[in-house]
Amino acid sequence: MYRKQEILEKLTGIQSSRKSYYSELIYLVEEMKKKNNQLAVINQLTQIQINATWPETSIAIATQLQLILPFEHFALSLQQGSALSTYLSRWNGEEWQCQSWQHTASTDLAQAAQRLHDSISEVLPQHLATSVPLQNLRKQTFGFLTILHHEGQQLSKEESELFQLTASHVGVCVENILLFHDLSEKVKIEAQLVQSAKMAAIGEIAAGIAHELNSPLTAILGNSQLLLREMGTSEAAPLMNDIYRCGVRCKKIIQNLLTFSRQEEYQFEEVFLDDVVEDALGLIGYQLTVSGLSIQFEQAPAKLSFYGSRHQIEQIVINLLLNARDALAGQQDGRITIRTFLHKDENRSYAGLSVHDNGMGILPEHLPQIFQPFFSTKDRSKGTGLGLSVSLGIAAAHGGKLWAQSESNQYSLFTLLLPLSFDEEVDHGEETDPDSR
Ligand SMILES: Nc1ncnc2c1ncn2[C@@H]1O[C@H](COP(=O)(O)OP(=O)(O)OP(=O)(O)O)[C@@H](O)[C@H]1O
Ligand SMILES: [Mg+2]
Structure with a gap:
């Protein structure tokens, strides 16, 4: 009998008399479902699009976190240089809406969190804020996840631990997005350089051609004007007028080309x-x-x-x-x-x-x-x-x-x-x- 009880306990993980066996089993199943749900959410959080904008990222995290933690609104804050940018996602009853602002960051963690809470309480005065730091692999803090709740919504110890755990997974993901933004910025700058070089080359050629054309054109315009005056109302005058008008048009194009190629522009x-x-x-x-x-x-x-x-x-x-x-x-x-x-x-x-x-x-x-x-x-x-x-x-x-x-x-x-x-x-x-x- 003793061995049977022992085997049962080992198999089910439940230490109980037979009487409460089923209720404990139900409890255990519920707990496992909860843990599964939490794992699914953490998994979803690690799949945030690398090219997402920060407001999209904040909303994506809020949407997932709400499935496992009790809160009203959510904020993602990131330190960029000496500024802390906050992306506050608020639930308006139908959808998430994100607003953002910046304030000066602090190197002291507690002070940084306090400043962040102060700035959030200016926007949402009736709420309590709970933040966890976002850290990179070298354990440097580069931002915060903050949930905002009403007084009765305080997190239990277990929920706080879960919030910390999620932050460590989200941290990796957010850092990847940061790296991606950095990289795209570099590619963009490189592209601008290539394009500027291309434009500069075209500009130089254009300027050369325009200069070459400028002198003969001045002669065409001047002479056609002289001839027009002499022709008066003769039959060939409209033809000469055409030559003059086309010349003016060419002059305008050449002027534009010169403007286009000039660096001081x-x-x-x-x-x-x-x-x-x-x-x-x-x-x-x-x-x-x-x-x-x-x-x-x-x-x-x-x-x-x-x-x-x-x-x-x-x-x-x-x-x-x-x-x-x-x-x-x-x-x-x-x-x-x-x-x-x-x-x-x-x-x-x-x-x-x-x-x-x-x-x-x-x-x-x-x-x-x-x-x-x-x-x-x-x-x-x-x-x-x-x-x-x-x-x-x-x-x-x-x-x-x-x-x-x-x-x-x-x-x-x-x-x-x-x-x-x-x-x-x-x-x-x-x-x-x-x-x-
Ligand atoms: N007015 C437009 N109608 C349809 N597609 C467009 C239009 N403007 C841009 N696109 C699309 O956007 C793409 C990127 O445009 P972009 O001007 O950056 O490059 P490109 O025109 O292909 O090359 P480049 O301008 O460098 O010679 C185009 O290849 C085309 O598919
Ligand atoms: Mg184009």
Whole structure:
């Protein structure tokens, strides 16, 4: 009898009399289910996408953690340089929403956690915060996971241990994301360098050709003007007028080429957005119209200016127009619409530019990748896949934004926003939504 009891205990892990055997077994099964659930959640947490943004990462962690821990809201904080960036995910009853802010970090762990709790309590005053540090393999703290709960929701000892354990797994994952961001930044910079070198080479050639053409053109313009005057109303006058007008057009193209290739154009100055579009159209507009496309340029009612590099923003416009041309290749009723508009958000006002084409559009699975360096769906001979990544870099360097919307076989719409150089201009302008058309 004694041996039988012993064997039973060893097999089931339950030390009990027969009477309570079943209730203990049920308890044990429940505990195992709970542990399984916790393992599944930890497993999910280690599978967060490496290319996820920080708000997406914060929401992904919150969603999983909520399955095993009691809390209301969640925050992921990361030390980047001397700042601690916090991504607070709040549950609004239907979905998670993330907001972020930064404050100065502290090298002292307890002080850093206290500062973090203080900054969170400014946003969520009625909540208690519990944080665990995120550490790398060298045991250096590089951030925190924080859960926010009401007074009655305190974690049990077991739950606190579970929170610590999860943090160690999440730490590895978050560190990988950090490394990935670092690496992508390097690839982007490299791409910018390649593109700048390419542009510099083109610029040099263009400048050479433009200089060569400038002198004969001056003679063509001067002489045709003289002859026009002498011809008066003769029959050949309209032909001479044509020569003169074409000469003026060539002169404009040459001037644009010279501007495009000049290095000092990288200097920042106050620039009117419409002028940049006109310059870009002066350079490649003809090329586009001979491909059979119709181009429409709708200007904002007020002149919008930004503080930046005329040359670099022109580069963005040219990249967008050339992409639109490629997307319309072989299409009958190809249309490109360029619009400039004023855009306001809660913080500031922007000079906006959109380029719309009714071309082949972008496949949904390609859309998240088009701004990545070297992503191209074109022939190797046609596209390097650098145009958009460089454009995005330029927009960011101007404190602006660039994004794309598209529907396959319908349209593509690229929108660029650049901070307005003078906010008072806002009063004269009429706001237009970039998405409305
Ligand atoms: N207007 C558009 N319509 C459809 N697809 C587009 C459009 N603009 C960009 N794309 C897609 O985005 C990809 C990346 O564009 P990006 O300008 O970065 O490179 P590219 O045009 O292929 O090469 P590059 O500009 O370096 O010569 C393109 O290959 C194309 O698939
Ligand atoms: Mg391109």
